[in-house]
Amino acid sequence: MTTPVIDDRSLTASDRCDSCGAQAYLRVTLNSGSELLFCAHHARAHHDKLQQVALRIHDETDRVR
Secondary structure, eight states, X not given: OOOOEEXXXXXXXXXXXXXXXXXXXXXXXXXXXXXXXXXHHHHHHTHHHHHHHEEEEEEOGGGOO
């Protein structure tokens, strides 16, 4: 089982969700080195699965107002 760790590269307004194109607040790095970006909505919707497959997770969803 892999425990996700925090990634310190901040997300910007130009980072967009891979699911819907909204501003991304979550970056997931997979074991392959690929990254996925998610808005807060899709981060919540896929939380359980992302925890299972992520090498690293950078979560800025607390910035959502």
